[in-house]
Structures are given as structure tokens and as C-alpha cells.
Amino acid sequence: NQLVVGLTGGIGSGKTAVSNRLQTLGATVIDTDEIAHSLTKAGGLAMPDIQRAFGHEALLSDGSMNRDHMRALVFKEPEQRIALEKILHPKIRQLVQQQLDAGAPLYFVLVVPLLFEKGGWGELMDEIIVVDCPVEQQVQRVIQRNGWPETQVRAVIQNQATRETRLAGATQLIQNNGDLAELVEKIDFMHQKLIKKAQK
Ligand code: ATP
Structure with missing residues (x-):
């Protein structure tokens, strides 16, 4: 192990x-911040769920997450933070596990x-x-x-x-x-x- x-x-x-x-x-470095970033870039795996949950203003015109908007939103409203984490966390966990399984x-x-x-x-x-x-x-x-x-x-x-x-x-x-x-x-x-x- x-x-x-x-x-x-x-x-x-x-x-x-x-x-x-x-x-x-x-x-062999696995960075959960980097993974979160890749999930929320244009075409990122989390973007369909994020658009569904938070609407158009959560996206920039290139299809990536509007980080300034979302940072302000989750800072103001804790339940929105939880909603965003519910989308991101399982996906991050899954990608981390994939990299661990690949070995170092x-x-x-x-x-x-x-x-x-x-x-x-x-x-x-x-x-x-x-x-x-x-x-x-x-x-x-x-x-x-x-x-x-x-x-x-x-x-x-x-x-x-x-x-x-x-x-x-x-x-x-x-x-x-x-x-x-x-x-x-x-x-x-x-x-x-x-x-x-x-x-x-
Ligand atoms: P974050 O949580 O914001 O991602 P971090 O913990 O990854 O931050 P770094 O980005 O590594 O922190 O360091 C913060 C800044 O301080 C960087 O600009 C880095 O170059 C600088 N820095 C880190 N350690 C030192 C040091 N010992 N002396 C001078 N500058 C440093």
C-alpha cells in the first residue's frame, strides 16, 4: 500500500x-484545488450541474465558472456554498481516487x-x-x-x-x-x- x-x-x-x-x-502531487479548477473551467465536468443549480450568472461567456460571482455568493449565503460543494466534492473525490489508483x-x-x-x-x-x-x-x-x-x-x-x-x-x-x-x-x-x- x-x-x-x-x-x-x-x-x-x-x-x-x-x-x-x-x-x-x-x-506524485494530487492537488484538490487544481482538480476543482479543472472541473469548473470551460467544458469542465461540473459546469452543466453548476449552470442548472445557479443559473446563467454563474458562468462567464466562455462557459467557465464566474469565480468572482460564485466567491461572493457563497461568502454571503452558506447554503449556496453547501450546494456548490455538493456538486464539486464527489467529483473531486472520484478524480483523486483515480489518480491514487494509478500509483506513484x-x-x-x-x-x-x-x-x-x-x-x-x-x-x-x-x-x-x-x-x-x-x-x-x-x-x-x-x-x-x-x-x-x-x-x-x-x-x-x-x-x-x-x-x-x-x-x-x-x-x-x-x-x-x-x-x-x-x-x-x-x-x-x-x-x-x-x-x-x-x-x-
Ligand atoms: P494559497 O492557499 O493561497 O494557495 P499557498 O499556501 O499555496 O497559498 P504559496 O502560494 O506557496 O502559498 O505562497 C504564498 C506566496 O508567498 C507566494 O507568492 C510565494 O512565492 C510566497 N512565499 C511562500 N513562502 C515564502 C518564503 N519562505 N519567503 C518568501 N516568500 C514566500
């Missing part, structure tokens, strides 16, 4: 930096940003890596990367699990509170550790 390593962390914590590096080192030469990294907010993923995972950094660093990184106003970044963080909740659920921790060179060193160390676990 192959090793499946979950990877999670708050917005802007550095999940993508970590998963990209692990992929470079030979891990070393080990899997399963990226689930909202692992501690949404149930049901933990049972697939042998280890859970949490990428952690102070909230103020998250805020600065996301402002820089996305150009969002600070209040928007903080609102998202407020809606996510707390740092304490994530730390309590971690079996492996990557502290991303230094520069990128330091992060790479920590990831390379983690990779060696995971390879040993995968060989057991």
Missing part, C-alpha cells in the same frame, strides 16, 4: 511552494487546503504535513501575491481553521517563517524522511 501524505496550511502559508518542490524531488513511483502528496475545515479527507492520508507560519506573514504574502486589500485577506483567514487547530492535526510540520532558501532546505529534509516511510 502506497504512502499518501496530506498537505495543508492556511492561505498564503506556502503549500504551493512545498508541493512544487516535492514534485520536483519525485513525489515514490509517494503521493495530496494537497487539501481546507483539510481541517472539511471532513472526509483524513482517512486517505498516512501523514499530514501542515505548512505553518505566523498570521502576519500570511497576510503580507497574500497582499503581495494577489494584490488584495488587507481586510479581504483577514476575512479569508477568519473563515479558515485556526493555526492551533491545524498544528494539533499535523503529524509533520514545516515552519515556513524564513526565506525561500530555508524553506527548500526544510522540504528536502522532509522528502528524505518521507522516502524512508514509503519504503517501510
Whole structure:
């Protein structure tokens, strides 16, 4: 049975930096955000259901999901969030399972940003890596990367699990509170550790 390593962390914590590096080192990365994105692009498998449930304004003229519209909608109306998740979640699960069934030469990294907010993923995972950094660093990184106003970044963080909740659920921790060179060193160390676990 192959090793499946979950990877999670708050917005802007550095999940993508970590998963990209692990992929470079030979891990097989399955990213649930990427899958959700592909399901909701033009011609994506979830688009017929989304149009049926949310109407035309849920789509851009090219047939992809209108992300700004849907983000605002599910932020305002929790029952709409549940409706969207009911469409997406089973499809994501199915595509994840397909990729797991295909096997990996070393080990899997399963990226689930909202692992501690949404149930049901933990049972697939042998280890859970949490990428952690102070909230103020998250805020600065996301402002820089996305150009969002600070209040928007903080609102998202407020809606996510707390740092304490994530730390309590971690079996492996990557502290991303230094520069990128330091992060790479920590990831390379983690990779060696995971390879040993995968060989057991
Ligand atoms: P999201 O949840 O929004 O997808 P994420 O957890 O995947 O975020 P990244 O995209 O990896 O986070 O990192 C957020 C931003 O911070 C990126 O622009 C990234 O290049 C930068 N960053 C990450 N780690 C560091 C670091 N140690 N030093 C400097 N910049 C960093």
C-alpha cells in the first residue's frame, strides 16, 4: 500500500511552494484545488450541474465558472456554498481516487487546503504535513501575491481553521517563517524522511 501524505496550511502559508518542490524531488502531487479548477473551467465536468443549480450568472461567456460571482455568493449565503460543494466534492473525490489508483513511483502528496475545515479527507492520508507560519506573514504574502486589500485577506483567514487547530492535526510540520532558501532546505529534509516511510 502506497504512502499518501496530506498537505495543508492556511492561505498564503506556502503549500504551493512545498508541493512544487516535492514534485520536483519525485513525489506524485494530487492537488484538490487544481482538480476543482479543472472541473469548473470551460467544458469542465461540473459546469452543466453548476449552470442548472445557479443559473446563467454563474458562468462567464466562455462557459467557465464566474469565480468572482460564485466567491461572493457563497461568502454571503452558506447554503449556496453547501450546494456548490455538493456538486464539486464527489467529483473531486472520484478524480483523486483515480489518480491514487494509478500509483506513484515514490509517494503521493495530496494537497487539501481546507483539510481541517472539511471532513472526509483524513482517512486517505498516512501523514499530514501542515505548512505553518505566523498570521502576519500570511497576510503580507497574500497582499503581495494577489494584490488584495488587507481586510479581504483577514476575512479569508477568519473563515479558515485556526493555526492551533491545524498544528494539533499535523503529524509533520514545516515552519515556513524564513526565506525561500530555508524553506527548500526544510522540504528536502522532509522528502528524505518521507522516502524512508514509503519504503517501510
Ligand atoms: P494559497 O492557499 O493561497 O494557495 P499557498 O499556501 O499555496 O497559498 P504559496 O502560494 O506557496 O502559498 O505562497 C504564498 C506566496 O508567498 C507566494 O507568492 C510565494 O512565492 C510566497 N512565499 C511562500 N513562502 C515564502 C518564503 N519562505 N519567503 C518568501 N516568500 C514566500
